[in-house]
Amino acid sequence: MLHSFFFESAARRPGDHALWVDGRYYTYGEVRARAHGISLALAPFAGGPNRNCILFAHRSACAYAGLLGALAAGMAYVPIHARFPAARNAAIIARSGARVMLVDHVCAPQLAALLPLLPPDLRIVMLDAQAWDAAAGNAPPVPPPSAPFVHDPPAAWPATVAADDLAYLIFTSGTSGPPKGVMIPHGSAVAYVEAQMRRYPCEPGARFSQFADLTFDFSVHDVHVCWANGACLYVPTLQDPLYLAGFIREHGITHWASVPSVLALLQQFRKLAPGAFPSVRMTLMGGEALPKTLAEAWSRAAPNTRIVNGYGPTETTVIVLTFELTPAFLADASRPVVPLGQPYPGIETVVVDQHLVPVAAGAQGELLIGGAQLARGYLSANPLDGERFFARAYPGRACRRWYRSGDAVSESPDGLLYHGRIDTQVKIRGNRIELQEIEQVVQAASGSAQCAVLAWPLDEAGKPIGLVAFVLGPAGESPGVRGARLARIRHACKHSLPVYARPDRVVCLDGFPINVNGKIDRAQLLARCEHLDAAGAGTARQRSGAAAV
Known part of the structure; x- marks a missing residue:
């Protein structure tokens, strides 16, 4: 069972450090x-x-x-x-x-x-x-x-x-509004921890960070993979980038796991100097798309680390796909997008169209996930939520129960590639637009560690009629450098995107709003769009420190 990992380690080494929190160590x-x-x-x-x-x-x-x-x-x-x-x-x-x-x-x-x-x-x-x-x-x-x-x-x-008894219940945003509870049984959680230990074995004396809050299922990785290896879990008091940089160095953290936005904040505050974190041996990124430029910056700051991009909805127990960013991959300019990678043992995937029929090899479609790590389902699910899990046989697949991820992917030699959320596809003036595609163009042109594109403004019927792009500008960036950055973005959009898919406005922020899980808070960005329109772009720049074109 999930807790067996801790108690087995405690039986073997009761005097070893299991936890650093509240400014002190606690033994197993x-x-x-x-x-x-x-x-x-x-x-x-x-x-x-x-x-x-x-x-x-x-x-x-x-x-x-x-x-x-x-x-x-x-x-x-x-x-x-x-x-x-x-x-x-x-x-x-x-x-x-x-x-x-x-x-x-x-x-x-x-x-x-x-x-x-x-x-x-x-x-x-x-x-x-x-x-x-x-x-x-x-x-x-x-x-x-x-x-x-x-x-x-x-x-x-x-x-x-029993393996089918629940280990934890995490609530996420529901399709119909109210939070929905994802039921994870012991069997699914144990399958994840064992898969992680097989693929990325841990050296003795490891020191795991515990950045994710317990309400975010990434914490299951931090806590239980750490204790399964008999390692010590280090819990930072704050999630401030200035504090985190010192925390990693002070405690000699060897295993770091977080969403990419955390590394982007460290980069924004100039904490990713070459060789800044020599103790880190293993880095796991997940929860958001990982920009390759950000991975490159982290690899220089933590020169001894392996960097793994992980993918997995809460409904599939933390992570089901991984891709390791080797030095060869980071140096290859012909591979600009970080793949989701290959599934863990016991996990199967299928890429399907809107009718749940498999697409042709290499074509884009919705990702289905099956296997040992699937959740039992939703607690008191409404019919719309309940449709996310379904039963079907697919040729060449042993799984009979699947989860609809809502993520658009395609196959590649490096594994699956992520193309954004199916539900982030918008229609503007009759044209279907994938926001993720625009974000990739804007991000590549800006060199920014963070980028987000939103459909705004809306017409009287609530339908989008334009696009706004937000990019992160380094703290203290001069107006001239920022202006050149915005010009590069305009030029790239003009040459890479059709007219209807080009952002009407680009806003350069000194910092992105972050939610409790460390991800970009798009609801706050949408509120900023409303503020920019209400106050006027010039006034908003004075109040928020943002540059817009």
Whole structure:
């Protein structure tokens, strides 16, 4: 089971460091003891058909012990985030049907706003005395769990669960609006960790970073692959690029995993100097398209690292495709796009048209994914969400159950190539446009580490009638250099794109808005479009530090 990786490592090396967080180290034995105390507190809730446990904890020792304690009690953990609106968290709790919620001292102050929205029978367990104090009376009097053993766990613990029992439930944006819960069973999560360990074996003494928050499934990689290897997990307190650069060097991080936008921020603040991070041996990128220029900058800053581009929707358990960016690939100018790569063992893919019929070799279509890592499905799925999983036999494929990714891809000698979201295709003046195609042109011309193209403005019927491109400009860039950058973009668009697909406006930003998962926040960019139109491009430049043409 998913938690077995940690407990097996703890049995082999209880005195080794398992976790660095809150400014100190915790051994495998210490974390195991905390997890045991929490699992005892959860025992009354571990029976019955619903064994979901809300985890309201953030970057603390209690957060990781709570995660393990829930799994060891035979429950599935359901993470929620302190930065999410209280109404969203309350909706997740209600949809999950959980009867118990674990709270640490970081999130306890948020209970005042959350409690009025919660089901009256939800039991709240404070994970430590600090959490009890921070709640300031906004929780029922449940004492913090005790830790009754350090070295010798009792027999029949952790709890025995089946491969089809849920390990975790992560909520993502729903097709119909409300968040939808992706149900990941132990079997799928274990298949991922084992595939990762086979493809990228870990050296002794590895130090994994834990950048992704627990509400982002990339955290499953950080946490469980680390502990499966008996390594130490290092949890940065902040996600600020200035802090992260020092964090990597101070702790000698060997395994770094994040979305590309994080590296773009480090580059923006000039933290990717050659040789800046010699300790890093393995880099895993995922969650967004990885620009090759950004990978090149990181390879110079971390000269000893392997760089792997990973792809996988939450519904397929973290990552199912990978491509390693070798020095030969980085030096080859004829291969400007970073591929998604090849599937893990036990994963099969098919590229299909709108009728779910396989396309010709090399043609573009929607990616279907099948295999051992698929989610059980969605919790209380509506019909539209439920259509994402379906059963069908395809010639030459052993899988019979598939997930519709919504991603447009095509086959290449390097593996699958990503062409953007099917649902980001827009129609302007009767012409179908792929925003990803425009982003590639703009990004190549600008040399920017980050780029996003949005359909804007909209007509009275809400249909797009134009395009706006956003690119990242280095901090402190002079007006002359920025003007030349914008001119190159205009020239490239004129020579590479049809008239209807050329951005009407290019906005050069000093920094991109980032969401809680570290990805570009396109909703905030859309709000900036509205602001630019309302205030006028010149006024908006003065207020936001953006240059527009």
